[in-house]
Amino acid sequence: MSAALIDGKAFAEGLRQKIAKFAGEFEAKAGRKAGLAVVLVGEDPASQVYVRSKGKATLAAGMNSLEYKMPADSTEEALIAKVKELNADPAVDGILVQLPLPKGLDEQAVISTIDPDKDVDGFHIINAGRLSVGQKGFVPCTPLGCLMLLKDRLGDLSGKDAVVIGRSNIVGKPMAQLLTDANATVTIAHSRTANLPEVVKRADIVVAAVGRPEMVKGDWIKPGATVIDVGINRVDGEDGKTKLVGDVDFDSAREVAGAITPVPGGVGPMTIAVLLRNALVSAYRRENIALDEDAL
Ligand code: NAD
Secondary structure (H helix, E strand, O other), rough: OOOOOOOOOHHHHHHHHHHHHHHHHHHHOOOOOOOOEEEOOOHHHHHHHHHHHHHHHHOOOOOEEEEEEEEEOOOOHHHHHHHHHHHHHOOOOOEEEEEOOOOOHHHHHHHOOOOOOOOOOOOOHHHHHHHHOOOOOOHHHHHHHHHHHHHHHOOOOOEEHHHEEEOOOOHHHHHHHHHHHHHEEEEEEEOOOHHHHHHHHHHOEEEEHHHHHHOOOOHHHHOOOOEEEOOOEEOOOOOOOOEEOOOOOOHHHHOOEEOOEEEOOOOHHHHHHHHHHHHHHHHHOOHHHHHOOOOO
């Protein structure tokens, strides 16, 4: 049996169209566009690419994109001052500081300066706390995107056995929280988990967020399970060029799973779409304009 492909690219495109519609309605009601500010420190090539594509996607959704580039040798004080300026700017609904920051800058100190109500990445500890106690805040974009794909595929997640591999603050932990809130029974596996293949084999839902190319093999997967591959790993291809692969060995997993996200084209496109969603939700909240947030 060959698993169905979960087309994150198409899902993200649909979400972006909905966001554009709601962004137009926001502009008509608020008399201004929703605004997302992105701060990039230094010249890391991958970060430059991400920031450019975030900016393009923000504009395409009918929102304002504000980009601030700061030199790699910026001081923490200068970066924090920039964040504070954006906190105070009424035209800015969402603030994202592109990570990783250059060495010597304390990411946690910078993130904790962002106004939690503009923290559209959901990395501020106030938002982590809100998620953990079920209060309205902002949820990190990648796990929220994974949840959307799972609900679209499976509908109700109640009673499903889910295994999240990876316990990072930006993917694994919030993913486990979201699945718990959706009434799945969740196991968090990590680098010290004993018998990982056996743990994974129990799962109706597997979310792999490890950062190890093709680690999860097809014979670890329960037949018919839904597999969400968050990993993005660049490896050498057979043709001498590099290629992107996930944390799941796609070819063997595809033979066993019921449905699986490809890499690229699965989770990746969801992350930016959800970022736009969070920024627009922030704009509606800040202007006190009613919005059915679950519709987005
Ligand atoms: P991380 O390095 O912060 O965390 C990795 C986690 O994997 C850790 O909790 C660790 O315990 C676990 N782990 C490491 N080795 C393991 C092993 N052998 N067995 C089981 N668990 C193991 O990484 P992250 O930021 O959570 O990212 C994970 C992956 O997801 C990376 O490939 C990253 O590039 C990718 N990612 C993709 C997106 C996207 O938009 N698609 C967004 C964020 C991260």
